[in-house]
Amino acid sequence: MNRYVVLARFDKNTEEKLIALRREMTNAGYASSEWPPHITLAAYEDLDAEALCDWTGEFVREHTRQKLTFGSVSLLPPYATHRETAVLCLNPVHAKPFVDFYYAFHEKYGSFCKGIGSFSAVSEDKPVIHCTLSVVRVTELQDALELVFQNDVFTQAEVTALEIYTYPMRLIKRFDLTRA
DSSP states (O other): OOEEEEEEEEOHHHHHHHHHHHHHHHHTTOBOOSSOSEEEEEEEESOOHHHHHHHHHHHHHHOBOEEEEEEEEEEEOOBTTBTTEEEEEEEEOOOHHHHHHHHHHTTTTGGGOOGGGTTTOOTTSOOOOOEEEEEEEGGGHHHHHHHHHTSSOSSEEEEEEEEEEETTTEEEEEEEOBOO
């Protein structure tokens, strides 16, 4: 089965802040992602890589960099197989320009955004737009949240590129967005 993930990547300053926070969380014993800091724009199953690259290239030619502000944290709930942990996330404010950008990307190939893409799918009009920080034991959430709140991550960020990866992670292609 072919699986691909499209990541919205951040400006250098935001990426450095998020990497520093991840490092602190890892040093405190929390699981960290091997993926670079990002917002998952979409995750697909059974879609042709060339078609996805063509669409992403077309989309990037028609859109510019996106400013957003991280304004809250959230949790992706524990799964039946992992009841003791939750995914701690940083969430952008759902400002209309970025939400429109997010939804516009799903105009094509939305039906392939399933399984691994269930949290990013717009098909039911309820995607969870987020930046994963760490996997945390439910009993340790308070301590993990304190680490997040001690860092300067509730700031403005800019989405500067879209990247397509295989799942598991291998970069296929990067598409830089132009300035507005």
